[in-house]
Amino acid sequence: MLQIERQNQLLQWLHQKRFLQTLEVAKYFNVSQMTVWRDVKLLEDHGLVKRVHGGIALPEWELGSEVSNQNLLINEPPTYTFPQSLQDPRNIALGKYVANEIIQTGDDLILEGGSTVAAVISYLEAKNVTLITKGLNTITLARVYTTVQTVLCCGGVLNQPNAIFIGPQAENFFMRTGQIGHSSVLLG
Secondary structure, three states: OOHHHHHHHHHHHHHHHOEEEHHHHHHHHOOOHHHHHHHHHHHHHOOOOEEEOOEEEOOHHHHHHHHHHHOOOOOOOOOOOOOHHHHOHHHHHHHHHHHHHOOOOOOEEEEOOOHHHHOOHHHOOOOOOEEEEOEHHHHHHHHHHOOOOEEEEOOOEEEOOOOEEEOHHHHHHHHHHOOOOOOEEEEO
């Protein structure tokens, strides 16, 4: 099993149990405890887990989001609101400029998760544009405005406060993406 596959499975398992002992992780994956600690160290560096005595747990921001989600009313459907910064006149001006002056037909557009670069999406007129992103707001905007023909997302663990996908799966996606097509425009 590849390290990244093991780390992704470890994250899924941790989200189910909320705490794992390193010994049980080592036995489950049939690896040494040192291998587990190396995996945990990488995941901790990305803010996906925290090391605790004898094992690993979810970081506080993960636990906090689960507690707040429990307070939602059952009969009230969740709503999605875009960040206010998308309506900032500076972001709108930048979005229009980049969409009209830089992006061309057939471009691969690599956008971070920020609202400044996401403002480009609603003003795109170029055809056959491929959007590559790790941002949840960016994906949602592409769906709402339908100005992008193809959307590629890295996946991974959703960092809810920042609305971006993070972790080994996201990193691996972007390392493998490399040369996508005709020309790539990176906005971050």
